[in-house]
Amino acid sequence: MDLRKSLILAIIISSLSLILWECYWRTKPEYYTAYLEDDRNLWSEQRAKVDHLTSDDVILIGASRTGYNFNTHIWEEIQGVKPIHLSANGKPPGPFLEDIVNNTDFNGTIVMGIVPLMVFRSPNHPRSVTARQWVAHYYNRTYAQKLGFALSKPLQRHLVMLSSSELKSYNNLDLKSLINTISFTENRVEDNEFKLVNIGYNDEDRNLIMFPRLTENPFYQKEITDVWNSFLPNLPDYSEDTEKIAFESIDHLHQLIKKFKARGGRLVLVRHKVEAEWYVHSSRAMPREKVWDKFVDIVDCPNYHFEDYEFMSKHTLPEWSHMNAQDAKTYTQDFVNKLIQDKHLTKKIN
Amino acid sequence: MLFNSLSFVVFLILVLGLYYSKLFNWTNKKRMLLLASYVFYGLWNPPLVLLLWISTIVDYTAGNKLAKETHKSKRKFWLTLSLIVNLGFLGFFKYGNFLLENFVALLNSIGIDFQAQPMDIILPMGISFYTFQTMSYTIDMYKGKMKPARTFLDFALYVTFFPQLVAGPIVRATDLITQFYEEKKATVEQFIWGLFLLTIGLFQKVVLADTLLSETSDTVFSSNELLHGVDAWVGTIAFSGQIFFDFAGYSTCAIGIALMLGIILPDNFRYPYASIGFSDLWRRWHITLSTWLRDYLYIPLGGNRHGITKMYAALMITMLLGGLWHGAAWTFMVWGGLHGSYLILERIQKRYIPFKVNAYNGIFLALLTFSCVNITWVFFRARSFEKAWNMITSMFYMQADGTKILGTFEILKVTSLIAIMFLCHWLMRNSSLKALAKNTPSWVLGIAWALMFFLIVISQGSGEQFIYFQF
Secondary structure, three states: OOHHHHHHHHHHHHHHHHHHHHHHHHOOOOOOOOOOOOOHHHHHHHHHHHOOOOOOOEEEEOOHHHHHHOOHHHHHHHHOOOOEEOOOOOOOOHHHHHHHHHHOOOOOEEEEEOOHHHHOOOOOOHHHHHHHHHHHHHHHOOHHHHHHHHHHHHHHHHOHHHOOOOOOOOOOOOHHHHHHOOOOOOOOOOOOOOOOOOOEEEOOOOOEEEOOHHHHOHHHHHHHHHHHHHHHHHOOOOOHHHHHHHHHHHHHHHHHHHHHHHOOOEEEEEEOOOOHHHHHHHHHHOOOOOOHHHHHHHHOOOEEEHHHOHHHHOOOOOOOOOOOHHHHHHHHHHHHHHHHHOOOOOOOOO | OOOOOHHHHHHHHHHHHHHHOOOOOHHHHHHHHHHHHHHHHHOOOHHHHHHHHHHHHHHHHHHHHHHHOOOHHHHHHHHHHHHHHHHHHHHHHHHHHHHHHHHHHHHHHOOOOOOOOOOOOOOOOOHHHHHHHHHHHHHHHHOOOOOOOOOHHHHHHHHHOHHHOOOOOOOOHHHHHHHHOOOOOOOHHHHHHHHHHHHHHHHHHHHHHHHHHHHHHHHHHHOOOOEOHHHHHHHHHHHHHHHHHHHHHHHHHHHHHHHHOOOOOOOOOOOHHHOOOHHHHHOOOOHHHHHHHHHHHHOOOOOOOOOHHHHHHHHHHHHHHHHHHHOOOHHHHHHHHHHHHHHHHHHHHHHHOOOOOOHHHHHHHHHHHHHHHHHHHHHHHOOOHHHHHHHHHHHOOOOOOOEOOOOHHHHHHHHHHHHHHHHHHHHHOOOOHHHHHHOOOHHHHHHHHHHHHHHHHHHOOOOOOOHHHHO
16 A cells, blocks of 8 residues: 555546536536525625614515515615615525514614515424524624635635535535435335425625526426426415414514514515416415405505516516516616605615 | 534644644644644634633643642542532533423422523533543542643643544543653654545545435434334434444544644544444444543442442443433433443343354344444434334334335435445454555555545535534
C-alpha cells in the first residue's frame, strides 16, 4: 500500500467525477440552474432585517403564490420601498405573522397572501410545524450555522449540482432525493408521494421566479398539472369539521391582527388567482362565502380577492397556481399602484 | 461546530495551516490548539465555554492538590469537590428537568397536588463526555495512578482538545496529556491516513447514516400506528445501522483529525455488530465509555470480587447508570437494564451451560447477539414506553394487522445495507482497517476513497447533528 499514490488517485478520480456530474446537470437548464437556495437560512437573513424596519416599511408573507406573484424589485420601483419577502414556499404565513406580532415592534404594513386551504387549518399540520421550525431557526441558529451558510453561498451560486430544496422537490439533486426516486411498480404500500418537480428558483431577495420552460411549453405545464390532478380531487368537501378548524384558525389570526393593529400596524389581505382544477377544488373544499368572506369581515382589514379585480385575474397561470416571471412584474406593478390609490401604501418616490 | 459542515472544513484547514507553519513553537502551537478548541465549541453557544473553563480550573486545581496533599480527609475533600462540580453540571444541565418531572409525579402519586414550571435549560453539547474525561483525571490522581499535568495549558488542552471534545472518544489523562509534553508532528503517512479516516468517518455519517438510513428509522419511530412486523424490524435495524454509522463515524473523524495533528486517540469501535455475546459487545461498542464505566463504577462497586450476587448487582447498576448517561429518560434506563440482564444471563450461561464458539456456530451467535441488541435499540430510540411497546409488539408479530408504511424499495435498501454491514463486521472482527488497507492495492484504495468523497459531496449533507451530541 502506498498511501500517497492512493491519495493522488483519489483526488484525480473524485475531481473528474464531480466535474462530470456538474456538467451532466448543466445539460438540463430547463430544470436546473445555480442559485442560492431559499431555505431557512436565507429566510432568517431576511427575518433579521425586520428588527430594523420603520412604520414606512412593508413585509410580504404568504406561501408560494406570494413568492412567485410579487416581485420586490418592481415593488420598490413603484413605491420607493423595498419590501422584505418573508413568504415561504409551501408554508402557511400564520407562524410568521405570529412571530412578527409577538416578537417584534414592527408597525408598518404587512401584505399577507392567503391560500385558504393552507391558512385555515390545524396549527399542527406538518407545513405549519415546518414554518414554526423556520422561525425557531432564526432565534436558535448558531454562529457555526451562520458561518456555514455564508461559506456555502458562493458554492450554491455557481454549482448546479447543489440544487436541492428543503421542500423535497422530486427532482432535487442530493443523493437522498435521487435514491428516493427509485420505486418498484409492485410496491407493498400505496405510493402517495407528492412528486412535484421544482417549478422555479429564487433570487437573493427571496423572490420566486418560474422556470421559463413552464411559460410556453404544454409538456412541462402538464408535468405539473398532472400532479395537481393527482391530489386536488381528493380534497374533502367543506364540512362542519372543516368549519370548526377554519374558525379556530381565524380566531387565532384575529387575535394577532388586533394586537398588530393596536400598535399602529396595517395588514392587507390578498387572495391570489388560481385557475382550472385548483379553482374548482379549492372552491369546493373552502367556498369563498363560507370562509374568506367571513374571515375578512371578522378581521376588518383591507382585502383583495382575485375575483373582484380585473388586474388580479387577467393573467394566465401556466400551471393553474402561480404566475410566470413576466406576469409577476405586471401584477406587482398593478397591485402596488392599487394599494397606493386606495391609500394603503404611501408612495415614497416621485 | 459539526465535522460534517463547510465551516469545519475551513476551520480545519486554518488550524492545520497554523499548526504546521513555522510561526509558532510547541507551546504556542498548543495555545493555538486550545484557542481553536474554544472557537470550535463557542461557535455553537459561546456562554457555555464558561462551563469548560470552570471544569478545567476546578479539576486542574484538585489534581495539583491531590498530588501534594497527603492528609486523607483533605484528599477526599479535593476529590469530592471535583466530583460535585462535574456531576453537579451534569445533574443540573442534563437531568434537571427529568428530576423535576419525576419529583412532581411522585408527589402527585401520593396525593399532593403540585405542579412545577419546566426549567428552560440548554443541554451543553458534549457535557457527558468532557465531565467523564475530567473526572477520570481527578479520580486517577486520587488513586495515585498518575502524575499531575505538567502545565495548566496541557491540562486545559486535554479537557478541550477539539477533535474529541463533544462526542469522544473519552480519553484518559495518561493517554492524552502526556502526548502534549513533547512536540507532535504527523508523518506524511500518518497525515494521509488521518485524512483517509476523516473521509471514512464522514462517509459513515453523511452517506450511510443520514442519507441511507435515517429516513426509514425516523418514519417508523415517528409513526403513531401499530406497525406490521416487517416495518417494525426494518425501522429498528435501520436505527441500529444509523446510530453505529453516526457515532462510529464521529469517532473515526476524531481519530483521523487528531492523527493529522500527530496525536493518537484510542479506538472507540471494533466491529461491534459481529460481537459474540454481550461481554464481547461491550469490548467493541463505545469502548472508551465501557472501560470508563468498568474502571470507575463497576470495579469500585465491587466488580467480581465479592461473589456472584454482588457481581450481578454491580453489573446491573453499572448498566442502568450507563443507560442514564445516554439520556434523561426512563427508556434509556430500560435500555441499560436490558444490557445488564443480557450480561448477567450470559454469565449464567457460561457458568452452567458452557459451549465452545467455533467458525460454524460463531456467525449464528453473532446474529443472535445482533438481534438482541436490536431489541434494546427500540427503547433507546422510542420517545415513550407506549411507542417502544408498540414496536416490540409488532416485531414479535403479537398483533396481526399491523400497518405497512415502508415501500418495497426502502425495505430492500435497508436490509441490503444492514446485511452488508453485518458481514463486513463479521469478516473484520479479528482484523483492523489498517491491516485491510495494508493488503489492498493502492489503486483500489484510491478508487474507494474517491467514491466515498464523491458520494459525500453529492449527498449535500444538511449539517445533521451527530446523535451522540445530545448525550
